[in-house]
Amino acid sequence: HAVYAIDRWGMDLVSVLPNGDLGLKNPLSPDAPVVSLPSIIHGLQERGIHTPLLLRVSSFLEQGIRSINDSFAAAITRVGYKGQYRGVFPIKVNQQAQVIDRIVEFGRPYSYGLEAGSKPELVIALAHTLASDALIVCNGVKDAEFIRLAILSRKLGFNTVIVLESPKELETVLEVVAELGQEPLLGVRVKLTNQISGNWAESSGDRSTFGMPTDQLVAVVDRLRETGLLHCLKLQHSHLGSQIPDVNDVRRAVGEACRYFIELTREGVPLTHLDLGGGLGVDYTGEKTASENSINYSVAEYCANVVETVTYALDEAGLDHPTLVTESGRAVVATSSMLVFNVLEATLYDAHSAPEPDASDHHLVTDLAAITEYLSQDRLQECLNDATFYRNELRALFRRGYIDLRQMARGERIYLHLMSKIKHLAPEVGTAPEIDAHLEKLADIYHCNFSLFQSLPDVWAIDQLHPVVPLQRLNEVPDRRAVLSDITCDSDGKIDSFILADGVSGSLPVHTLDDSQPYYIGAFFVGAYQETLGDLHNLFGDTNIATIELRDDASFDLLHEQEGDTIAEVLSYVEYDPRDCVAAFRKLIDQAVSERRLDARDRKTLMAAYRDSINGYTYYE
Numbered sequence: 001h002a003v004y005a006i007d008r009w010g011m012d013l014v015s016v017l018p019n020g021d022l023g024l025k026n027p028l029s030p031d032a033p034v035v036s037l038p039s040i041i042h043g044l045q046e047r048g049i050h051t052p053l054l055l056r057v058s059s060f061l062e063q064g065i066r067s068i069n070d071s072f073a074a075a076i077t078r079v080g081y082k083g084q085y086r087g088v089f090p091i092k093v094n095q096q097a098q099v100i101d102r103i104v105e106f107g108r109p110y111s112y113g114l115e116a117g118s119k120p121e122l123v124i125a126l127a128h129t130l131a132s133d134a135l136i137v138c139n140g141v142k143d144a145e146f147i148r149l150a151i152l153s154r155k156l157g158f159n160t161v162i163v164l165e166s167p168k169e170l171e172t173v174l175e176v177v178a179e180l181g182q183e184p185l186l187g188v189r190v191k192l193t194n195q196i197s198g199n200w201a202e203s204s205g206d207r208s209t210f211g212m213p214t215d216q217l218v219a220v221v222d223r224l225r226e227t228g229l230l231h232c233l234k235l236q237h238s239h240l241g242s243q244i245p246d247v248n249d250v251r252r253a254v255g256e257a258c259r260y261f262i263e264l265t266r267e268g269v270p271l272t273h274l275d276l277g278g279g280l281g282v283d284y285t286g287e288k289t290a291s292e293n294s295i296n297y298s299v300a301e302y303c304a305n306v307v308e309t310v311t312y313a314l315d316e317a318g319l320d321h322p323t324l325v326t327e328s329g330r331a332v333v334a335t336s337s338m339l340v341f342n343v344l345e346a347t348l349y350d351a352h353s354a355p356e357p358d359a360s361d362h363h364l365v366t367d368l369a370a371i372t373e374y375l376s377q378d379r380l381q382e383c384l385n386d387a388t389f390y391r392n393e394l395r396a397l398f399r400r401g402y403i404d405l406r407q408m409a410r411g412e413r414i415y416l417h418l419m420s421k422i423k424h425l426a427p428e429v430g431t432a433p434e435i436d437a438h439l440e441k442l443a444d445i446y447h448c449n450f451s452l453f454q455s456l457p458d459v460w461a462i463d464q465l466h467p468v469v470p471l472q473r474l475n476e477v478p479d480r481r482a483v484l485s486d487i488t489c490d491s492d493g494k495i496d497s498f499i500l501a502d503g504v505s506g507s508l509p510v511h512t513l514d515d516s517q518p519y520y521i522g523a524f525f526v527g528a529y530q531e532t533l534g535d536l537h538n539l540f541g542d543t544n545i546a547t548i549e550l551r552d553d554a555s556f557d558l559l560h561e562q563e564g565d566t567i568a569e570v571l572s573y574v575e576y577d578p579r580d581c582v583a584a585f586r587k588l589i590d591q592a593v594s595e596r597r598l599d600a601r602d603r604k605t606l607m608a609a610y611r612d613s614i615n616g617y618t619y620y621e
Ligand code: PLP
Pocket: 090, 093, 115, 139, 203, 239, 241, 242, 243, 277, 278, 279, 280, 327, 328, 329, 330, 331
């Protein structure tokens, strides 16, 4: 199993058990036994919860919250920082009620708050009981209703900060303040000029869509002073970016944010909070390098860099240390859930045996078969060239009608048999690139029960890499390589980039399927952004979701279960009334019965099949 690099990316969450099962470790209880993931899946199946399944592990989430809060606390103590850390979780990263409820619960001892980027998210935030000194930070475009809600929520004890995104937004705030006669708690979003590297480079720097450049900032300060509300401006927000690969980018951007903080303070703005937004990354590949799917730092190092940079900058300016706020989402929730799916069947691009020679074979079929006679490790390339040539000639003759279907099938089978021999002969390392590329194209297609578009949208949209591994038989040498295709009818619906020990590969090492037992595969670290970004391509809906807790006796507790969408539910999302569908179908049936095209028994079976489908899971059952 070393090929999957589980020890590298699995952190303190995942490992392999001696029986070959992938196991989950409780990060909060390091001495507790590792719990077999296949046994969790079987346990859930017994309770009627089937794959595809999104599995959330409660202690993984708690660990995410503890990790950032404890790391900031440790850095603050070590550096002698005089302020506090008051993080907020950005709701957009995972809005699901079960997740937010737990984040609020686990975060309460840390006075952890919430970030709302829209009115619906503020509505969610205000439905929770936060610690009395926790923040609700409101970002994004805000209308008068949003602002009214934010201002009045302070009467309920919420510390709701309206982060001004533009001078125009300030005018709306001023109107609502005049209407309510209530003072707001204000923040201001500053656009940093520093551009961060990585996949989300465009969310930072001059061309980022949010935040005010300096001239607008000055205009906002002047307007607040003029209207007598400058004392309400308490927080400076400078979003650093997302999935920042290089920790030195963090230092540079925080340094720039501090310059604004110092200058605004010198302007007379009574700032007390410095909010550095998101950006703390996740090491999806475990490589610890500054690249798109990896980062070259730990959570502790990120926190230390932030605290040190702010300390040095403000000490030098002779200013008090502000309360530090970050809006890390990905690093808090990504590792807390995984997608588990079963393989339905495999399409193979090789064959274990070739047909016996036949006197009536076309000479091209005989030529193809003859390649085995000179096939050897030092003539691999030549054999591959010959096989490709003869097979292409055969296909050309078939297209022109000179070869029949059976001859063609014999030729293709001989070709596939040759390919499996070439695969076995090819050395593990040092193969010519052309042979490598050819063998890659011979990877099996494992057809899997999930929708990439619904469950792993970033894999499709931005080539995000998630660790993907078989969940069982990890003590057996994987004897095949496969690309994973989903069950949408879209050829984009596949995973063909995998994190392996020797780098990213176009195919995943897998085991020959055994029809007597299911073969499960897991995609890890899918807790951030994936759930809400997912869509209904081919009308595959939400998967089943289970939230579990790992127990010290190597079993688990089911904390919450959420059934996946039924077909009726997804139909209603696309404007159908499922009852109308049933009625329309019944009408067609009755017409067929009256015209004697359908008897009473078939009528009953057909109606039941339609009803069962409409009330059932959208995935393969
Ligand atoms: N805050 C703001 C304003 C954001 O735009 C984002 C995401 O880009 C975040 C927080 C969360 O960022 P991350 O998930 O990288 O921590």
